[in-house]
Amino acid sequence: MEIKQTALAGTLESSDIQIMLSKGTDGIKINLDSEVKKQFGAEINAVITSVLQKFEITNANVKAVDKGALDCVIKARTIAAVQRALGTTDKPAWEVL
Amino acid sequence: MPSVVTLNLQDNQTFQDWQAFLTSLGITNFQTNELTTIDLTLGIYDEAAKLVATGSIAGNVLKYIGVCNKYTEKGTYFNTIVSELMNQLAQQGVFHYFVFTKPEYAQSFEHVGFHQLAGTEFGALLETGDTNVTTYVQSIPKIPHQSQKTVAGIVMNANPFTLGHRYLVATAAKANDLVYVFVVNNDVSLFSTAERLKLVQEGTKDLPNVQVVNGADYMVSYATFPAYFLPTPDAAIKYQTTLDARIFKHQIAPGLNIRKRYLGSEPLSRTTNIYNQTLTKELPPEIQVVVIPRLTGSAHQVITATQVRQAILAGQLAAIETSVPPTTFTFIKSNFKILQQRIQKGMNIDGN
Numbered sequence: 226m227e228i229k230q231t232a233l234a235g236t237l238e239s240s241d242i243q244i245m246l247s248k249g250t251d252g253i254k255i256n257l258d259s260e261v262k263k264q265f266g267a268e269i270n271a272v273i274t275s276v277l278q279k280f281e282i283t284n285a286n287v288k289a290v291d292k293g294a295l296d297c298v299i300k301a302r303t304i305a306a307v308q309r310a311l312g313t314t315d316k317p318a319w320e321v322l
Numbered sequence: 323m324p325s326v327v328t329l330n331l332q333d334n335q336t337f338q339d340w341q342a343f344l345t346s347l348g349i350t351n352f353q354t355n356e357l358t359t360i361d362l363t364l365g366i367y368d369e370a371a372k373l374v375a376t377g378s379i380a381g382n383v384l385k386y387i388g389v390c391n392k393y394t395e396k397g398t399y400f401n402t403i404v405s406e407l408m409n410q411l412a413q414q415g416v417f418h419y420f421v422f423t424k425p426e427y428a429q430s431f432e433h434v435g436f437h438q439l440a441g442t443e444f445g446a447l448l449e450t451g452d453t454n455v456t457t458y459v460q461s462i463p464k465i466p467h468q469s470q471k472t473v474a475g476i477v478m479n480a481n482p483f484t485l486g487h488r489y490l491v492a493t494a495a496k497a498n499d500l501v502y503v504f505v506v507n508n509d510v511s512l513f514s515t516a517e518r519l520k521l522v523q524e525g526t527k528d529l530p531n532v533q534v535v536n537g538a539d540y541m542v543s544y545a546t547f548p549a550y551f552l553p554t555p556d557a558a559i560k561y562q563t564t565l566d567a568r569i570f571k572h573q574i575a576p577g578l579n580i581r582k583r584y585l586g587s588e589p590l591s592r593t594t595n596i597y598n599q600t601l602t603k604e605l606p607p608e609i610q611v612v613v614i615p616r617l618t619g620s621a622h623q624v625i626t627a628t629q630v631r632q633a634i635l636a637g638q639l640a641a642i643e644t645s646v647p648p649t650t651f652t653f654i655k656s657n658f659k660i661l662q663q664r665i666q667k668g669m670n671i672d673g674n
Contacts, residue, residue, distance in 0.1 A: 233417065236401075237408075237434045237435075243408070
């Protein structure tokens with residue numbers, strides 16, 4: 226799937242993650258800011274990547290600012306960002322969850 | 323957790339509370355020209371209906387961000403306000419944000435994903451979003467072996483492109499392998515960005531080593547240098563021009579191997595004159611500043627775009643023809659009525 230427009234989901238509040246998804250040309254590129262990047266950076270990136278793969282997105286730039294989000298939150302925020310970026314928010318992709 | 327509300331600054335009582343709160347945090351510039359650019363102001367009130375956090379948006383710039391951390395964990399209100407401002411801008415399709423802030427708060431913004439572009443002792447400029455200065459520099463066309471060539475840069479508003487601009491570009495093109503002409507990106511000038519870009523491109527077409535580029539948000543933009551477009555006290559102009567010069571020096575020039583910056587001497591505009599002084603102070607030794615004396619017209623008067631705009635208002639086509647290249651003249655001639663209507667509708671022509 227091709228990203229149509231940049232999209233933002235999530236907040237910067239504690240236990241949340243803010244995801245900005247935009248067009249990319251060179252695979253999935255994730256720029257992660259997190260205070261626990263050292264401990265959980267690889268896992269956060271893996272959760273984001275797996276959601277993008279389920280939507281068959283192969284090229285994307287992701288800017289993620291993590292404030293201690295759990296995996297389920299990361300997943301939910303990424304799905305919201307993807308559906309906004311694809312312009313498909315009117316058809317929730319339940320099967321991805 | 324108290325919720326975020328929109329503040330109506332037109333309401334006198336709300337405005338006074340807001341101003342008093344920011345003043346108590348050391349934010350004291352409430353000049354009209356700063357306030358009129360605000361598109362939206364958000365706030366958080368505590369249980370006692372006291373304002374404890376606020377932030378505003380002007381275009382894609384976050385402004386007037388102030389937070390009281392007395393009764394809460396540090397950063398909570400700040401993160402709430404900043405993320406709500408970003409969400410509001412995202413709904414309008416804006417995904418590239420700037421913030422001016424005092425140096426001591428720069429770190430708070432870095433914690434929420436912002437990246438510092440330039441800093442001075444008075445303030446820092448940071449950005450975040452789906453594009454940034456790195457992707458901007460990458461997107462600019464380059465030539466083979468550019469790192470071994472002599473490369474120069476010129477920044478101009480070109481409102482519109484005159485024989486004076488042309489002379490500056492041609493002089494630089496003669497002395498360098500490659501010249502980047504960055505055209506200021508804003509739509510508060512008489513000629514729109516698209517028109518100005520087109521006229522610079524057409525007016526330099528015969529110079530093969532000139533590359534015309536949109537200056538985006540990084541060169542004399544509304545975000546980095548509002549004083550260029552708004553009447554502003556000297557101190558603020560100095561601070562803004564310093565930021566602009568440092569962005570050029572550290573973020574733009576290195577990736578393009580720009581070692582020289584060409585300026586036209588500035589006998590008439592106070593703001594641009596201060597800008598030139600700042601560039602001369604900030605850019606060397608990495609970037610050499612070359613000041614080219616203004617081209618004088620037939621009557622030994624310097625050629626300025628301001629005079630061209632005044633001639634458009636006065637309807638003096640003949641006076642314009644001697645000051646601009648044929649390409650610019652053709653454009654003005656065929657759009658004469660439209661340009662005059664823009665001025666009559668209130669477009670300021672006395673600035674830059």
